[in-house]
Amino acid sequence: MSDLRIAVLGVGMMGADHVARIAGRISNARVAVVNDYLSERAEEIAASVPGARVVGDPLDAIADPDVDAVVLATPGPTHEKQLLACLEHGKPVLCEKPLTTDVETSLAVVKREAELGKKMIQVGFMRRFDHEYAQLKALIDGGEFGEPLMLHCAHRNPAVPPSFDSAMVVRDSLVHEVDVTRFLFGEEIASIQIIMPAPNPAAPQGLADPQLAIMRTESGKLVDVELFVTTGVAYEVRTELVGEKGSAMIGLDVGLVRKGAPGTWGGRITPGFRERFGQAYDTEFQRWVDAVRNGENVDGPDAWDGYAAAAVCEAGVESLHSGRPVEVQIVDPDSIKGFRK
Amino acid sequence: MSDLRIAVLGVGMMGADHVARIAGRISNARVAVVNDYLSERAEEIAASVPGARVVGDPLDAIADPDVDAVVLATPGPTHEKQLLACLEHGKPVLCEKPLTTDVETSLAVVKREAELGKKMIQVGFMRRFDHEYAQLKALIDGGEFGEPLMLHCAHRNPAVPPSFDSAMVVRDSLVHEVDVTRFLFGEEIASIQIIMPAPNPAAPQGLADPQLAIMRTESGKLVDVELFVTTGVAYEVRTELVGEKGSAMIGLDVGLVRKGAPGTWGGRITPGFRERFGQAYDTEFQRWVDAVRNGENVDGPDAWDGYAAAAVCEAGVESLHSGRPVEVQIVDPDSIKGFRK
């Protein structure tokens, strides 16, 4: 089966990230087409990926026969038209949030997809794929903590661009917690209230920051969200689930921490070497593949490292038997003809 | 540039992991050839990867013109011969530890590679690619903690197979800390001592477990390693660096924790959304690519999720202006013709 040929529409910061992701870290896919309303930008990004070409019109890119699927990272106002084009051409599309910029057009897109009878749209709420959110979801679904009751969330950015306004705090930041709530609780949100404390003195004039959002789901679960986009600290996203029989917090930079009967707090130890070093193996292989493919020297441990380890282990086994310190015997590398470190 | 065509030799547990890794998570590479001394096993694994075929003899696999590079996951005693074949054919090889099973043959491999004048061998000490070890290395190289003085390590397995003996604790477990020491300190190990406490009552008769290894580097840095392979708990690998101006520990399941002047402990907050959610984006894309390629329904957030988020945010913005709770208006999904959740 050949690689999935993807058109990436919109290659600003986010779209360019996705191009690099597909080209360098995603298996079985390649960037076939790049499009941006700034043609120079499109050319620049396409040039960075072997086999990618620019198509100047987004609808042409969608319709292109050499495109199997579409990634939409264009500005929100263009989404409706582009999504509908994807639907008409039967092209699966991964659409960065928002789906569209208002409720009516979003509903129109939902309806058209339903009429066509095939799910073709995925929205880029990436937190569902984060391993900590996945753990939280599994904890809820496993039933161990009983009925989920509340979420306490914090969404903090160190800074935002000057153009960021109070409504964008809701539309661009809170929207993630909206999806997290719906994902974790599996039900719709019935009402929402935004409460504004005295603003952060360091926030730009006119920006309501921080905000406290209170959401209530259909069955009465409560979610409170601190939204604070001018902290000056770092990117912090935290979610605490409060359940009938325990609570769990993610986003503390220490893994999922849970509290439960019999009065203990803590986390899970990574159970095996695959979980502990899976990322390391992937990185090792990707870097080795990239170096070999480019004809570069690999920069990982080399034969000398393997030899040195063997020498130490041999001495170690000798010490295991004798109980005494043992000198390690390693040849002088300069004595090896042609050796370069 | 086309994908790197890899021969995987030895597809036991580890080799099979590597086959799945290359096929499903590594970009720009594919498994071209599979080899195993058990031909049925080789067939089974090859069948799981489109485009892979079995080659019955490992040396033939190495020599195969459709093979650009080799992954060696065969038993240690076969490594010497296979590595030398890779060298002769100029095939870059990623060799699972050990390089070879004794010091003399390891040195012979080093010498042959040096004679040929080109680095072609990488050894699978994957910890160098783990992000926590990389952070520790960066901390040392950055000089912030001054001169590194000591490492305290623990290497714990919940259990080992019945065949595991006292020397394998050194050769298979300690070997990783040997490489970690050489990697972090950038110098050779000069002597080693294995000290044995009273054995764990739960360890198999005859297995010296736990062990305490004391290694000293050329410049006099000390490394102590607890080796304990029958803990019954989990896979735990921990390394603490003690430097002139501070200390740092990894492997506590809470990220790198450092202690330093002015008397504080703690870690770094993931600085941005790329670091915090990079894994989520990668997973999102890989799963979307795989689903689309296989003609399956994507299982991520769909158009309805995008619509529902829009409806909540619209109500949120209204509350932002009014300060009051606002009901969220969502249409009945059953009213949408053809809609399926």
Place this chain on the structure above:
Amino acid sequence: MSDLRIAVLGVGMMGADHVARIAGRISNARVAVVNDYLSERAEEIAASVPGARVVGDPLDAIADPDVDAVVLATPGPTHEKQLLACLEHGKPVLCEKPLTTDVETSLAVVKREAELGKKMIQVGFMRRFDHEYAQLKALIDGGEFGEPLMLHCAHRNPAVPPSFDSAMVVRDSLVHEVDVTRFLFGEEIASIQIIMPAPNPAAPQGLADPQLAIMRTESGKLVDVELFVTTGVAYEVRTELVGEKGSAMIGLDVGLVRKGAPGTWGGRITPGFRERFGQAYDTEFQRWVDAVRNGENVDGPDAWDGYAAAAVCEAGVESLHSGRPVEVQIVDPDSIKGFRK
């Protein structure tokens, strides 16, 4: 200067704790008088403390010339009368919360004390004396985190008695966060809202649990408090301060954890042996004093422990010079005439 002679009024669970505290852990004070509306209970508690006697009427206890100060642990409805009596007799009083059971009588007590021109009443909001709250207060007052903006609090009990009702969640639990807010922010609370999610299925019928309280101070700082009294887990009290330049959380069972620029999280290492082992020294001395006073054998480390330590250290110093393992020489304790461990 002689010990402060205290009358403890009300010796239920809380008052009895205070009697034991004064008798066994507080220096320069003693329990002179015990009073309870259950005379048998008063006798029982008084009998546990040398030098304490029962006085049957609380107002007589307050007036008693051998009483210098009063601790009030009686039921709330009796507080007003007893506090006014303390004021009339000029007896300083430490009054367990609530001051009185309603706003009018509380104000009447405030007014009477003001008329008399001397502060004589302290209310038992003990969190102000907790070292973690003190650290949070110092952090705010130090100005390092700039303007304080919000508090996120959680107040969780594993269970409450059957008589506990929804209003008691506010009056008995939330009241602590009310005082914490006023203490940390140094201003009054201007408004409050209680929001109720769907109740915990495990909570008694009719009890609104959990609750979410939203308080706003005069200057517009926001405080949200999760109140949850049927968690089944443990006693959890957590407070997170969000400031202009950083945030800090206490009550995680790991000390105060702060986040701030430059994007780090963590805590303070106990800076010296006094802070690290101050509690140990106090406990050591109190237990030694109590044992010696009662003519009991002390149970701390004895002369043999001192001797054994000397023997090990002597061998250690020898190893320091020789670099070799040294056997420790300890005499057979049975060879010592009269020796008992």
Place this chain on the structure above:
Amino acid sequence: MSDLRIAVLGVGMMGADHVARIAGRISNARVAVVNDYLSERAEEIAASVPGARVVGDPLDAIADPDVDAVVLATPGPTHEKQLLACLEHGKPVLCEKPLTTDVETSLAVVKREAELGKKMIQVGFMRRFDHEYAQLKALIDGGEFGEPLMLHCAHRNPAVPPSFDSAMVVRDSLVHEVDVTRFLFGEEIASIQIIMPAPNPAAPQGLADPQLAIMRTESGKLVDVELFVTTGVAYEVRTELVGEKGSAMIGLDVGLVRKGAPGTWGGRITPGFRERFGQAYDTEFQRWVDAVRNGENVDGPDAWDGYAAAAVCEAGVESLHSGRPVEVQIVDPDSIKGFRK
């Protein structure tokens, strides 16, 4: 029963701490006599404690009929003579480490006490009274982790006085881990080895720092101790117990953290308000007693704080019923005649 009358011999830094401890934090005891070889220092310290007087000769202080018990904080070389005097006079003595400065005199003291047939000496190994070590001891004795196998310890000081030499690292620092080992394992130490890495460049010339001590107990348990007294960071004392069925670490500034089956790490939540706020209650009472006794204004929450809390709670209960935000009604404090904050 009257207070225990204590003579404190030696009022340098440590002895002066103990005088303040007995006078201000220990119940049922008082400092009756102060002695120091610097008479001015003795006078100064005695003057800080009501009822204490100076006795110029340490043996006279021990013999004094108004002295019930002795605290020895004099230099080590004087201990033997003073301890023997305590024994002869039948005075219980709490002796700061070391018992004496060499093994022979320590043994002589042990023998004399044994001859007299009564335990009168306690040595100041205060860690046995630290709540974290007590938890570790309870964990071992409870048997939950099976047979204890090893301890990994670190003992770090930010700095030491210029007079501190390599042997003092053993005698003054390691000695605590010697006692901890004997306390936790309940057996004697059979051998010891000191290993010296390349010294810390920041350590004074000639000081072997850091050191690594390896101790083996009679039954073969191993203890390794990092001794590092010029870290520049803080006072760090850490102990990790490795047992047959789990491990636990204290001294991380986050409470006791344990790892065990089924592959989890974590700690215990403080189970109730007594454990969580016991220190706060004690501090509250001691500070209130001290203020009242000295005729000072108490600085804890006052009647106004009680009134303000009542006003907020009343509004909270109203909101509980209405579900709406409720304004808090608080009178203007300036309207209260005579009111002072």
